[in-house]
Amino acid sequence: MTATHAKPQARAGASSAVSDVPVSRHGRGRGVGDVLLLMLLPVPLLAAALPAAFAGGGTRRWFGGRGEGQRAEAQAAKDAAAEAFYELDTAQRDLQISIETITAVDSSPAARNAVDGFAALGRRIDEASHTYITAVDAHDLDRDDLEPSVASRARSELSAAKDELLRVKVELDRFAAGLGPLLGTAETQLARLAPAVERARQALLAASNALDAVRASGLRADDLAARLAALAPELTKLNQGAGRHGVPETLQRADQVLRDAEAVRAEASQLPERAAEIDKRLVTLRTRAQALTTRSASVEPVLSELRRRFSAACWQDLQPVPEQAAVNVRQAEEKLKEAAKARDEQRWADATSRLSTVRALLNATDEAVSAAGDRLQRLDAVAKDPQQEIQRTRFAIRDAQRLAMAGRHTPEPRHAQPLDDAVARLDQAVTALEGRHPDYWHFLTVTEGVRQTAARVVSEIREERGAGA
Incomplete structure (x- = not known):
């Protein structure tokens, strides 16, 4: 019975079809019988058996050995490129935070240059990322019919994309390292920000409490209250934050508020003592004025x-x-x-x-x-004894002359001349006392001036010799 004769019998019943279909010379009849047997199996067993049944007749092209090695190498290149992409993306995000930290604090030319440099790097990163994504999208390494040549090309393109990602990552790391000083300064200012604002708030609170205590004692302290009230707008700006007013401005404002509030607090704390001191001075000066009236x-x-x-x-x-x-x-x-x-x-x-x-x-x-x-x-x-004043003055001159001559055969002219003039002035004042109505006050004025000249020369000599030593 040929295969065509077997078709009506197959429609008559599965069992007869299986038993009556002859086996052809090429094994075709056996294949059909196998299919029919599979159709009679339970569904789970059918699912398990189908791959084995069609192992010899599917469309997948197996190219084991070298072909599978090419697929594995391409997949490894894809994984390495993905890791490089992830590392670059992470580094870019971290650097973005650093740039934002710098720009929040610093508006200097160096900070603006850093922003421009980061933008240029961003364009390089976008280009490298585009190359990587294009290479990934161009090749489906999980396809059953992946050709070895396609796998090789995929491996080459993905490796090139990975290398470019790594080169950009090196540039990014070098750029980040150059931001160290700017970033350090910015982080220091940001670290100061919250404590500075809090100290300003606490200083305002302390000033307010000190003012309340002074008022409770019966002192008005209106000027201090006005100064404290003038700080209210500054407190409002501090509460609005650095995001609105800038970090440097906020730090400066916090420091100024701290100083002003501390000054108000200190003056308020000292106000009772100041009032008592004023009361004491009023009494003292009033008493002194009365005493001077009597002395006058x-x-x-x-x-x-x-x-x-x-x-x-x-x-x-x-x-x-x-x-x-x-x-x-x-x-x-x-x-x-x-x-x-x-x-x-x-x-x-x-x-x-x-x-x-x-x-x-x-x-x-x-x-x-x-x-x-x-x-x-x-x-x-x-008037009773002018000699005492004369001798006192001559002693001052001689003392200066001895110092001018110390260690020298002749004195310096700039030292000798003032002393010679002083001697002449003294002699003239002494001679003037021999008149009928001597001007003793002029005499005393001259002797005082002579002693001052001698003292000045002594001071100059000692300074010069001290500097020379």
């Missing part, structure tokens, strides 16, 4: 004594002292009243200023009143 009255008798016993040159410059002393004391008393009023109104700066003026007036008055008494005392002494 003694100037006129002193002037009368000077006029009676000494020439006019000895006392003419003291004539205005009594009147000027009275004027100064009156002005001081007026300023004391103004200071007291400022203290009551808690205008601390005004009170302090008025008290400083009072002190200056009283000091000037004290010096003038004292000068009259000192003048009479010194004139009395030199």
